[in-house]
Amino acid sequence: MKKQTKVKICMLTATVCLLLLIVCSCSYSGYKGEYPGAYTLVYTQVPDTRGARFLGPNYDDPQILLLETDSIGRALYLYLEDTEGPLSLVIVQKESEDTVYFYPEDSAISFRTPDRIYDLYEKKLPDSELLSLYNELCSAEELSAFKELNDWGKPIDEIRLDSAAITRPGIDNPWSYRKGKVITPFFNWRDLMLDLAVKNGHNVPEGFLNGNDGMNIYDSYMATDKYGRELHYIESSYYVYSEEGVYPESxxxxxxxxxxxxxxxGSFDPDSFMIELSDKCDPDDEIRELKERCGWNQPFGEVGK
Amino acid sequence: MMKKTKLLLITVILVLSVFLSTGCRIEYGSEYPDLCSATWVNLPGVSGCSFNGEISYAPTVLVLETDKEGRTLFFYQEDRNPYWHILIIQKSDDERVYYYPDDCYLSYPKGEDYWSVMSEEVDVKDMVHNLISDEELSAFKELNDWDQPINDEKCESTDLVTRKAEGKNNPSEARLEDYALAYYESRDIYIHPKNMNLARSSRYITCDSYGRELYLIESWVENYSIKSETTYYYNLLMVIMPDGSCDTSTIIQVDNPHECRDAVKQIKLDNNWNTPIN
Structure with a gap:
């Protein structure tokens, strides 16, 4: 083989290895920690979670702490993905090797993290700091109400229970979104979201309505019901510039x-399939309403009966 | 082998020379350094010659008229600046240029058709004629004593330079940020330091005879709420003393750095501009 050819092959191999290294170093093989039930609960119940912590350039498990268990075997956990995201408190009713059980829409409460811990972005918060943050954000009354809502110390109400298969999804690359089984990348999320936004009173500038101004759409799968319906969290944004004469414009x-x-x-009822969240840290009422509208966990023939 | 090495060396030198002589040039190399020097110390929003990626930007300067005393009325524009400027200098020599501070310029927004105007190679004199009315031009000339003897008491001067000068008091970015935060705190606006950012275009404008320096600090602040996030652009004029200190009570917020003549006058007054420091 000619020397030049050998050099070319070496360079090509090195480039491929480098690319593989970059992609692999950014990937996440899935949750490896000891609380897959709490992990799955947050993944399926709390909007806008990634299921992994981004620790600059790698992903790692989110931070989950077991705080308490009751006499029935319920468990109260603390969950944090990163210091910019919310801090969530979740109660698992029970779990087996492959299933987690919880009271839907009542099993999690989330708190916004304060500005000061932004400085720890891409760093792991020590457990002790996570606990003191929790003590600061969650009052005794809130905790007590949350426990009561989840029948803490009482027998499990089987009628209220919902379940989800334990999941430990990985992240292939830094750009991947959480995907369900329904193919949604070709959905016209933009128009669907803008229609609802205008109905809800958003004053969306003309440039966004007529398509001249770009919008990034983030579509993230959350959960599947017994009949294959999928719940997705979709996020986007539009900009409104301030009054003229200010330069640069705020x-x-x-x-x-x-x-x-x-x-x-992949079908949906355009009049009812989407709801806007007024606060993603407090989504329970809106999730409940949407599920009721769409017949979540009901056989298809029986919706609306 | 020797031949190949020589060839490689020559190629490297050639490439480097081309790169250094074109892409990196951020000095003004044309015929009006005096006009540029006066512009750079008077207009808060201009950058001078700038360099971005592989493209260097030099200002366009065009002499429109001179009077019998040797004053020059000229047009100045920078590609990345959203305003056209018209200025008058009183006189210049090989080392210095003289002007009436704060009265020597007019600025006009370029408007949305700016790029099409530039690509059509319009006659700048015609364009200026459309920008400014005869009355406005007369008033501007009168303010600068056009065709009258130069009033040396009104004059200020600056060194002739080929690139916009940097300040000598060298306030660090952290220090400027502290001054900006102190300014907002004094107005009961709390900004988390993480949300305060200084733009790279924050710049030194000019100095007085005693070493006080005037800066335009372009900063932006992000304010978060549940459903929205607002980015405020704050342009702050501040005077930095020779020891690096700043009287934050004199800082002035300006909406538009290209239209802040009164604010410049005010901050100079508040900081005893051109009077000895105690």
Whole structure:
């Protein structure tokens, strides 16, 4: 073999290895920690979670702490993905090797993390600091109400229970979104979201409505019901610039945070399949309403009966 | 082998020379360094010659008229600056240029058709004629004593330079940020330091005879709420003393750095501009 050819082959191999190294170093093989039930609960119940902590350039398990268990075997956990995201408190009713059981829409409460811990972005918060943060954010009354809502110390109400298969999804690359089985990348999320936004009173500038101004859409799968319907969290934003004469112009970016339920064949009822979240740290009432509208966990023939 | 090495060496030198002589040039190399020097110390929003990626930007300067005393009325524009400027200098020599501070310029927004105007190679004199009315031009000339003897008491001067000068008091970015935060705190606006950012275009404008330096600090602040995030652009004028200190009570916020003549006058007054420091 000629020397030049050998050099070319070596360079090509080195480039491929480098690319593989970059992609692999950013990937996440899935949750390896000891609380897969709490992990799955947050993954399926709390909007806008990634299921992994980004620790600059790698992903790692989110931080989950077991705080307490009751006499029935319920467990109270603390969950944090990163210091910019919310701190969530979740109660698992019970779990087996492959299933976690919880009271849907009542099993998690989330708190916004304060500005000061932003400085720890991409760093792991020590457990002790996570606990003191929890003590600071969650009052005794809130905790007590949350426990009561979840029948803490009482027998499990089987009628209220919902379940999810234990999941430990990985992340292939830094750009991947959480995907369900329904193919959604070709959905016209943009128009669907803007229609609802306008109905809800958003003053969306003309440039976004007519398609001249770009919008990034983030579509993240959350959960599947017994009949294959999927719950998705979709996020985007539009900008409104301030009055003229100010240079450069200050602007406000308005978030559009929606939840949508899609049928297994990708169809949906355009009048009812989507709802806007007023606060993604307090989504329970809106998730409940949307599920009711779309017949979540009901056989297809029986919806609306 | 020797031949190949020589060839490689020559190629490297050639490539480097081309790169150094074109892409990196951020000095003004044309015929009006005096006009540029006066512009750079008077207009808060201009950058001078700038360099971005592989493209260097030099200002366009065009003499429109001179009077019998040797004053020059000229047009100045920078590609990345959203305003056209018209200025008058009183006189210049090989070392210095003289002007009436704060009265020597007019600025006009370029408007949305700016790029099409530039690509059509319009006659700048015609364009200026459309920008400014005869009355406005007369008033501007009168303010600068056009065709009258130069009033040396009104004059200020600056060194002739070919690139916009940097300040000598060298306030660090952290220090400027502290001054900006102190300014907002004094107005009961709390900004988390993480949300305060200084733009790279924050710049030194000019200095007085005693070493006080005037800066335009372009900063932006992000303010978060549940459903929105607002980015405010704050342009702050501040005077930095020779020891690096700043009287933050004199800082002035300006909406538009290209239209802040009154604010510049005010901050100079508040900081005893051109009077000895105690």
């Amino acid at each position: 602007y406000t970016r308005y978030y559009l945070e929606m939840l949508a339920i899609i049928n297994p064949d």
